[in-house]
Amino acid sequence: MATSLSLTSISLEFLWALLLLPLPLLVRFWMPPVSQSGNVAWVPFASELEAGDGTKPTSGSSLRLALAVITWLLLVLAAARPEWQGDAVELPVSGRDLLLAVDISGSMQTQDFVLSGRQTDRLTATKAVANAFIKRREGDRIGLILFGSKAYVQTPLTFDRDTVSILMNEAVIGLAGEETAIGDAIGLAVKRLKQGETAASTDQVLILLTDGVNTAGVVSPDQAAELAVKAGLTIYTIGIGADAMIVRSFFGNRQVNPSAQLDEKTLTQIAELTGGKYFRARDTEALQQIYRIIDKLEPVEKDAQMFRPRHALFMWPLGLALMLTAGLLLSMTPVVRRR
The missing domain is CATH 3.40.50.410 (von Willebrand factor, type A domain)
Known part of the structure; x- marks a missing residue:
């Protein structure tokens, strides 16, 4: 018997994990700015992420930012342990x-x-x-x-x-x-x-x-x-x-x-x-x-017990988040050109 997958069949085991969604924004606004006196380490693509001359970030940096946001959402979703509940089985x-x-x-x-x-x-x-x-x-x-x-x-x-x-x-x-x-x-x-x-x-x-x-x-x-x-x-x-x-x-x-x-x-x-x-x-x-x-x-017991099988789904958002993280790291690695 085929079972259709619907939103009503999906639940989150740790719903409280969704409270972690705004964590990066809280860190961004509440942490004091880093003092840049003295020598500063070189950061790849810093000119793209931080435009000192008032220009807008490039399209490449915007894409990386979007991917970072999606990666964070997927990680939080995986931490919430989504699971699919099947039809009731006797x-x-x-x-x-x-x-x-x-x-x-x-x-x-x-x-x-x-x-x-x-x-x-x-x-x-x-x-x-x-x-x-x-x-x-x-x-x-x-x-x-x-x-x-x-x-x-x-x-x-x-x-x-x-x-x-x-x-x-x-x-x-x-x-x-x-x-x-x-x-x-x-x-x-x-x-x-x-x-x-x-x-x-x-x-x-x-x-x-x-x-x-x-x-x-x-x-x-x-x-x-x-x-x-x-x-x-x-x-x-x-x-x-x-x-x-x-x-x-x-x-x-x-x-x-x-x-x-x-x-x-x-x-x-x-x-x-x-x-x-x-x-x-x-x-x-x-x-x-x-x-x-x-x-x-020796009468037969008549009270039936029902059970809804559960199938974990967290590995899908977790796997996708790891793939996006690997892509972000590769995109931020400087390319050394031979002369």
Whole structure:
């Protein structure tokens, strides 16, 4: 977007510097005249600047005087520090640091969810719902952790929600291993939030989504929860997976519980210990509702902050003044002619 430069966009940081404008005149009229008794140093072009016979100064001396005046005006203007103020820009709202930890272990490929009328796996449903949640989190710094047998940062904390959504969609089941390291995921979240800690954000939230039990990793979920408490991290846990589904086999159809391995007790303890809450998502609608509830529990800040960028302009009058000064000095240097 092009920004037009107008006088209303230019301001002087040190307006009082303009009081220096009449300084040369004050010095000229208030300083006593110099006594010229005895030997006097020779001044180049003195005959032009000071006509003892009553004649007017030459055109050359008048031009130098005009240039000297312009040079002084430019120097004073540079000392006043002119600056151009751009159009108001809305700054990112100071919200919270919010990390999403998503389970991509092998069990997330279970197709017990329905999305747009079609049977789909748990991770695909999670991507659709979580991306809608991310778009609503304007003003928050959002990061993404993926975990299976190991946990790793897919997206560091950023205000760029589009990038988080893109990298969320690139998550692949089994990429981090077939097992589930819930404790390591929480520990990694605590570490990343400490590294990205800023004065602008005091609220730190982790939303952890899994469909299983901790079966891998170095840090246990209990130990990780204690670390989160010390770091002031609030954890919302989501247990995902249907309670029942029909499985077709050679012997016919039978009903099974695909979430039999879900450790709801541990997820509840983690949430309660850190001041969060445990949610159970048995289908896509429930998962959507859970993220809406979290929106209400952790509301987005709405008060926008405006900022007008400033660009210093003093170097232009200063540079021009130095060029004119150099020209004046050269014009007053006597030319030695060879005979």
